[in-house]
Amino acid sequence: MTSIDTTTPALTVTGDHGLQAVLLDMDGTLVDTEDFWWQAEASLLAELGHQLDESHRRHVVGGPMTRVVDYLIAETGVELTPAELSGRINARFVELLDGGAPLMPGAAELLGLLREHAIPTALVSASHRRIIDLVLRNLGDHPFAFSVAGDEVARTKPHPDPYLAAVARFGAEPGRCVVIEDAPLGVLAGEAAGCPVIAVPSVAPIEPGPGRTLLSSLAELDLDLLRSVVAARV
Structure with a gap:
């Protein structure tokens, strides 16, 4: 698994009825880790x-960690620096994740589809590199050409930087790369990058919007849909 490296030549992608690449979020989209993050945050606090309750949960879903820890410190008044709280939450999450995380419904089939049709695919997450590597190690065989971690870009989601970095790495066009997300901030990041977005909400609701396709599960996603959301943009 390689991370984004601007010194490495861009991968060459070919057209597939307009579709050039799929950019897939991780937490809550590919793997069911949102409960793990919540357990890490709530148990530590x-x-x-x-004490955190469910009213706090929608404010911490989807990262990035800088926003999450700022919110938790402001809400609780815990006497830790953002760096200290972030480090403790990440360490607790790694402990919880050590045995692996279940795939979201339809994720295995989606990964198989992307592999079968040789569709260039990247994992784009607000999680840090060590978290991504742990998830992918437990995942085993996968179709990802590379991954982009939240601690490898100057600005992570909801900014477009992670998705723009992945598009550039593929040498592709944003409008021909489909972003698949589960959280509002991730959706905003994909849209700000100029990509068509397929949203599969996990914890926080996602409102309908222009160029945004809402699904209830990854199981509803097929090759025709991937192609059609790009065709609507080109």
């Missing part, structure tokens, strides 16, 4: 004397 509880140990520090601060």
